[in-house]
Amino acid sequence: MILLGTVLLLAAVSLVIYNISEDRNGGKYAQSALTIMLEEMPETRYATTTATTAYSEDLFAEYETTTTTTIADDVVMIEDRPYIGMIEVPSQQIQLPVLQDWNKEFLQYAPCRYSGSPKTNSLVLAGHNYTKHFGKLFSVNVGDPIYFTDVNGLVYQYAVTYVEVLEGGDIEGMLDQDMSRWDLTLFTCTLSGQSRMTVRAERVMT
Numbered sequence: 001m002i003l004l005g006t007v008l009l010l011a012a013v014s015l016v017i018y019n020i021s022e023d024r025n026g027g028k029y030a031q032s033a034l035t036i037m038l039e040e041m042p043e044t045r046y047a048t049t050t051a052t053t054a055y056s057e058d059l060f061a062e063y064e065t066t067t068t069t070t071i072a073d074d075v076v077m078i079e080d081r082p083y084i085g086m087i088e089v090p091s092q093q094i095q096l097p098v099l100q101d102w103n104k105e106f107l108q109y110a111p112c113r114y115s116g117s118p119k120t121n122s123l124v125l126a127g128h129n130y131t132k133h134f135g136k137l138f139s140v141n142v143g144d145p146i147y148f149t150d151v152n153g154l155v156y157q158y159a160v161t162y163v164e165v166l167e168g169g170d171i172e173g174m175l176d177q178d179m180s181r182w183d184l185t186l187f188t189c190t191l192s193g194q195s196r197m198t199v200r201a202e203r204v205m206t
Contacts, residue, residue, distance in 0.1 A: 023061035027132025029109040032096040033078045034086060036040040037050045040076055042153040046117070072118055075100050076151045084113060087125060087186070098148070102126050110184075116149050118156040121183040124167055130195070134188035136159035137197050146184060146201050159183045166196050 056185030075082035082100040102112030107128050110161045127134030146158040162182075183203040 006153065022124070022131040023107075023132060023135075025108070026133065027130060030096050030132060031145075033081070033083060033110060034095065034105065036078050037076055037086060037097050037151065041149070041151060044149055044153040044155050045122055046155045048155065073100070073119070081109065083110070083151065085118075085148055088112060088147040088149070089123060089140060089144065089186075091141070091144040092139055094134075094136055096127075098125060111136060114187075118150065118184075122184045123156075124185070124187070127186070127188050127193065129188045134186065136198075137199055139187055140199050141179050145204075146186075146199075148184065157204040157206060159204050160199055160201045162200035164198050164200075166198055167194065 073084045075084055077083075078097075078129075079123055080095065083097045084100045086095060086097050088095045097110045097172040099106045099110050099112040104110050109131055111125050111127030114124040114126040116124050127137075129135045140160055140163060142160050142163060144160045146160060148156045148158070149158075182200045184201040186201075189195070190197055
């Protein structure tokens with residue numbers, strides 16, 4: 001029993017060390033890509049045109065499943081990975097690059113576009129709950145501003161209107177919502193991995 005307990009303790013410690021390493025590396029990759037992106041990005045300006053909402057994908061598909069982007073947005077290639085812009089949540093000191101598509105590998109480097117586009121007021125971003133990625137979403141409050149800046153320097157401004165935790169398989173609960181209210185959605189796994197911390201935001205026209 002003592003031997004078994006020792007083995008389990010060592011396994012737990014190894015897992016904690018691994019998770020800390022993944023968290024640290026994820027933050028390092030994201031900040032490196034963000035620095036390069038900001039150097040290449042033209043002078044920023046606010047987006048003022050209106051757009052229609054067009055949700056078409058289930059937010060709770062298998063987490064590691066790769067999705068294909070159907071809306072064309074300009075990208076910047078950094079280390080052979082395509083980025084469409086950056087997401088900022090000033091209240092939580094979040095400033096991160098956003099990858100064009102999402103899969104298990106890309107999520108290690110930065111938050112990814114799950115579906116939609118800022119052009120159609122339908123952007124959905126997925127990110128790991130690393131402390132340097134979307135881990136701080138758990139502290140976001142209604143009214144907090146969020147900004148998405150595309151690689152052409154166009155800034156889309158949003159305000160948080162709803163924060164909720166949804167079960168990973170609660171497709172019906174998600175579809176019951178009036179999706180026209182949500183111009184931007186950010187989500188990440190809870191610590192258990194069984195639910196999704198979900199932040200909804202509406203576009204603020206300037």
